[in-house]
Amino acid sequence: MKESKDKMIQMLEDMMVIREFESTVQKHFAEGEIPGFVHLYLGEEAVAVGACNALEEKDYITSTHRGHGHLLARGGDVNKMMAEIFGKxxxxxxxxxGSMHIADVSLGILGANGIVGAGLPIAAGSGITSQILDTGAVTLCFFGDGASNRGTFHEAINLASIWNLPVVFVCENNMYAISMPQYRSDGRKGQNIKDVSDRAVAYGISGVTVDGNDVMAVNEAVTEAVKKARNGGGPSLVECKTYRHRGHFEGDPTVYRSDEELEEWKKKDPISRFKNLLKDQELLDDAEYDELKEKVEARIKEAVDFSQNSPDPDPSEVTTDVYYGEGV
Amino acid sequence: MSKLTYAEALREAMAEEMERDKSVFIMGEDVGVFGGCFGVTGDLVERFGEDRVRDTPITETAIVGSAVGAAMTGSRPIAEIMFAGFLGVPMDEIFNQAAKMCYMTGGQAKVPMVLRAPNGAGIGAAAQHSERTEAWFVHVPGLKVVYPSTPADAKGLLKSAVRDDNPVIFFEHKILYNHKGEVPDDKDFTIPLGKADVKREGKDLTVVATGILVTYALEAAEKLAEEGIEIEVIDPRTLVPFDKETVLDSVEKTGKLIIASEETKRGSFTSEVSAVVAKEGLFLLEQPIKRICAPDAPVPFSSALEKVYIPGPEKIISAVKEMV
Structure with missing residues (x-):
């Protein structure tokens, strides 16, 4: 029980770190300190944290354009992350x-990706390495409901299935591909099925749908899929239904969804839900939660200070790293 | 030395690299029991097994995308795309994923993969199966582009491409697959990427040619020599990185330059070589650079039209005679 309690508190803290990190990015983006686009993970924290906590150190993940949460859940350094988003x-x-490509390759992160659906074939390839070099590593592939309409989804899952690759495809169904609803009974929709996981049957793999705002449910489903993959049982599709609190990007006026819908989802907020669960089970009290919150806020504040006080890249860096380990 | 065809030399290169390094593997459409659409992979599946010579479904996007993922995690994939004209299908995986991964991650990620693609016209395969796409990839930072013209170069360059830590687009010309030549047997024989080769020395004019045009230029050189005209034929062998020094040295000697490739002319590799020489060797030139390419039209099907379309030795001969 002790171990389980520690793990649960750790998962709460991981979600809180993402929440605080993203809220801070939101603020500094609005103030004009961060260039480009940012796609915030607010509201989806349970997916990254539940899924990444099912992995071992040798495992890999592929991330998306909305990738800050994945990297944080995988143990990314908040200073280096924030500084990257600040362009330092x-x-x-x-x-x-920047925000869309932030990665720590040493943590087994095979890139965040600005191209929706690009991570699926990359994850399949990582699975090939596991087979050829017999590493025992499992690759967890995050992608969204929007990506599940791309050809990469079909080709990568098919390849993973026929070759029995140790890959877990985790669909973060946040209900919208920018403005296009994943499914609605009538009106505009990206696909004519309620659950993306229904597609698993077409590839001969197992598919499940879980409450993506329930970190334990995500963790349980992904843990099972990872175990199966590691034991030679091949790939799985785990769909996590969730919702982004913010627009697709900062600045998105979200005209395509109602305030009522957002409020309904905020009632299912993954962090307050999990906090309340821990309190109900007497695994956490208010004082402990406040202490955790203070610790997380201080950590993120330090990351902002670090970023603001970091130098811009030297102009000579424009043409370095085009090729690995050499100039050309 | 052994006398091998270009296709056999490529196969030997892959076999040697797979024997040397267990992280090297092959994947592509019909590369296994079928032996490859042009027979290049041949019996490799019997020698190395289905795990390391992987037959894929028709799935170019997943072939290239998974090669990127495999390369990033410690493998060295050699992926075959059946025809260079099919490279448009997995284009995102090539130019947005393979090519940019190292840069976007600030030098953290390495993508050591080779993408082999049969290039070129001449077999009556019409527009979509006769494509020459090297210039598309020459344009993309982060990729290396290789295009051998002889069996020995095919072997030495493919081995270097496999050992390189960057994504390499490796073009092979379909007509060259059956060409024979002497190939070193030494398992450590490699040819460095970025080193041009002077295929024939001459004092009167420099011809820089790629792929099958190297063969045509050498045929032209034989005939011109009978008339006392000595042309120098240079094969860059790797288009990126491009060995401009060897070309500029030759132009300094001859003062005249023809650049010949089977590509359609507009925005081709020949355009890039022209620009480099015009900038860095303008005062070495006695007259304007001439480019010999295919017309800016898709490859026609009819043999009568294809023959006119392909820039053969005659075109080189007449261009040389206009200049010397």
């Missing part, structure tokens, strides 16, 4: 990737 030399990618 001290960022994970030396300021060359």
């Amino acid at each position: 030399a001290t960022g994970y990618n030396k300021g060359k990737g």
Whole structure:
């Protein structure tokens, strides 16, 4: 029980870190300190945290354009992450990737990706390495409901299935591909099925749908899929139904959804739900929660200070890293 | 030395690299029991097994995308795309994923993969199966582009491409597959990427040619020599990185330059070589650079039309005679 309690508190903290990190990015983006686009993970924290906590150190993930949560859940360094989003030399990618490409390859992160659906074939390839070099690693592929309409979804899952690759495809169904609803009984829709996981049967793999705002449910489903993949049982599709609190990107006026809908989903907020669950089970009290919150806020504040005080990349960096380990 | 065809030399290169390094594997459509659409992979599946010579479904996007993922995690995939004209299908995986991964991650990610693609016209395969797409990839930072013209170069360059830590687009010309030549047997024989080869020395004019045009230029050189005209034929062998020094040295000697490729002319590799020489060797030139390419039209089907379309040795001969 002790171990389980620690793990649960850890998952709560991981979600809180994402929440605080993203809220802070939101603020500094609005203030004009962060260039480009940012796609915030607010509201979806349970998916990244539940899923990444099912992995071992040697495993891999592929991330998306909405990838901050994945990297944080995988143990990414908040200073290097924030500095990358600020475009600083001290960022994970030396300021060359930014929000959409932020990655720590040493943590087994095979890139966040600005192309929707690009991570699925990359994850399949990582699965091939596991087979050829017999590493025992499992690859967890995050993608959204929007990506599930791309050809990469079909080709990658088919390949993973026929070759029995150790890959877990985790669909973060946040209900919208920018403005296009994944499914509605009538009107505009991206697909004519309620559950993306229905598609699994077409590839001969198992598919489940879970409450993506329930971190334990996500963790349980992904843990089972990872175990199956590691034991040679091949790929699975795990769909996590969730909702983004913010628009597709910061600045999105979200004209395509109602305030009432957002409020309904906020009632199912993954963090307050999990906090209340822990309190009900007497695994956490208010004082402990406040202490956790203070700790998380201080950590993110430090990351902002680090970023603001970091130098811009040197102009000579424009043409370095085009090729691995050499200039050309 | 052994006398091998271009296709056999490529197969030997792959076999040697797979023997040397267990992380090297092959995947593509019909590369296994079928032996490859042009027979290049041949019996490799019998020698290395289905795990390392992987027959894929018709799935170019997943072939290239999974090669990227495999390469990022410690494998060295050699992926075959059946025809260079099919490279448009997995284009995102090539130019947005393979090519940019190292840069976007600030040098963290390495993508050591080779994408082999049969290039070129001459077999009556019409527009979509005769494509020459090298210039598309020359344009993309992060990719290396290789295009051998002889069996020895095919072997040495493919081995270097497999050992390189970057994504390499490796073009092979379909007509060259059956060409024979002497190929070193040494398992450590490699040809560095970025080193041009002077295929024939001459003092009167420089011809820079790629792929099958190297063969045509050498045929032209034989005939011109009978008339006392000595042309120098240079094969860059790798289009990226491009060995401009060897070309500029030759132009310094001859003062005249023809650039020949089977590509359609507009925005081709020949355009890039022209621009480089015009900038860095303008005062070495005695007259304007001439480019010999295919017309800016898709490859026609009819043999009568295809023959006119392909820039053969005659076109090189007449262009040389206009200049010397």
